[in-house]
Amino acid sequence: MKTPRLIALGLTLALGTAAAQQPVELQFWTWYLSPKFDNYIKSTIDAFQKANPGITVKWFDKQDSMVQDFISSVNLGGAPDVINLNIDETAKAAQNGFLRDVGSLTPMATLTATYYPQSIKNFSTGGKVYGYPWYGWLNEGVMLYNPDLFKKAGVTRVPRTTSELLTLAKTVKDKTGAYAWVPALKDPNTASFLGYFYAEGLPIYDASGKAAFNTAQHAALLQQYVNLYKGGYIPEDAIRREAFQVATELYAQNRVALIVGGPQALTRIKDANPGLYGKTQVTEAPLGKAGVQTGGSMDLVVPTASKHPAEAAKLAAFFTNNANQIAFAKVVPVVPTTRAAQTDALFKAGGTDPIAKATGLVGASGRYINPGYAAPTNSDDLYKNLNDNIEAALLGKKTAQVALNDAVAYWNANMKK
Secondary structure, eight states, rough: OOOOOHHHHHHHHHHHHHHHOOOOEEEEESSSSTTTHHHHHHHHHHHHHHHHEEEEEEEEETTTHHHHHHHHHHHHOOOEEEEEEEEEEHHHHTTOOBBBBBOOOOOOOHHHHHHHHHHHHHTTTEEEEEEEEEEEEEBBBBEEEEEEHHHHOOOOSOOOBBHHHHHHHHHHHHHHBBSSSSOOOOOTOHHHHHHHHTTTTSSSSOOSSSSOOSSSSHHHHHHHEEEEETOSOOOGGGGGSSSHHHHHHHTTTTTEEEEOOOTTTHHHHHHHHHHHHOOOOOEEEOOOOOOOOEEEEEEOOOOOOOOOHHHHHHHHEEEEEEHHHHHHHHSSBBBBOOOOGGOGGGGGOOOOOOHHHHHHHHHTOOOOOOOSSOTTTTHHHHHHHHHHHHHHHTSSSSSHHHHHHHHHHHHHHHHOO
16 A cells, blocks of 8 residues: 555656646747748748657747837746847847846857857856857958959959959959949948948957047048049948948949848849859958958847747757758858858758858858957947948048047937947
8 A cells, every 4th residue: 555655756757757747839930930930930940849749839920010019028927939030139128127048048068059159149148048049241251253244354373362352343344334233331320330340350348448439540441442432432322321232243244343241142142143143253252351251140049928938948048059051051041040050061061052162161151150349238329420420421521530529429429338
């Protein structure tokens, strides 16, 4: 006959097993991935659910309203279980106490064995990690160029530095009528010139954390772009539209000689001008004096308000593991953030196909993904101010030095860390 203690123990174990087997539904939000990547997301969710019976995933793709919807869900006392954010938004959410420390959900040894050190650092705040690194991109990436325009311009050596690229702008335009390239002067919701400053080894902040991108060296670099713009060596549209859009359109029309950026541009060129796509050459991107690649990344985070953090962590880790990041890179030329990606066969493919070559050059380079500087929590407001001042300099309404002085003054009066 069983003793009361054994009966009690048996009941406890039975209840624990029953609790463990209770079905769990996770709410999963991504950002701008539907409808283009529906097949990939849905098939990965299916694989996760098969590997984790008892857990179902309800997927929502958010777009313009992502951040506001997240904040609203927190204020209403709930939140999704897993959310796809970028580096800046992860830092803001972590500072506001909205996110769980993923180091408390997944052993740090597992995180450091899975992801590049810099990728983990990109999603760390206050000594804690708040995101599972997912796909990324490199701002410099690769350089793709039209060999016919290079030949017509008499260019026999591709530019290897930003300085050489700036010089090339005049040579190509004067000899061919085409633009050399389209720099990102003031892309919306970013601060392109901070990236240019960082790439040249110029500081964004001083030792006390104040904005400091208005030295004579910063102004001199901006002035080079101002001179090119005023001289007609940069398309006028570059201050009104996203540089990537302008560049891919003009390149396909043989009106731009080269593009510096990710392999994504090649997909558009292949569709718009297959003949030019076949001729296009791909090589390493020219870099600034600092010799660095800047870039960004997405992650998957687990909100503090999630009612199923353990299961949410499983989903986030599953989507961001090496196999699934490589699978995503086969669908679209993203840069995986997993250590194992650097030796994957996908990025060792030979041949002359431009997309394959570009993917091989950047796909194994996730270790370089680095935003270059920490964005303030109110970055949207500050970036707009900087971009407005950059435009004022380009249009001759302010000198380069005054434009940067005004931007730095505004930043230091309004910046929230």
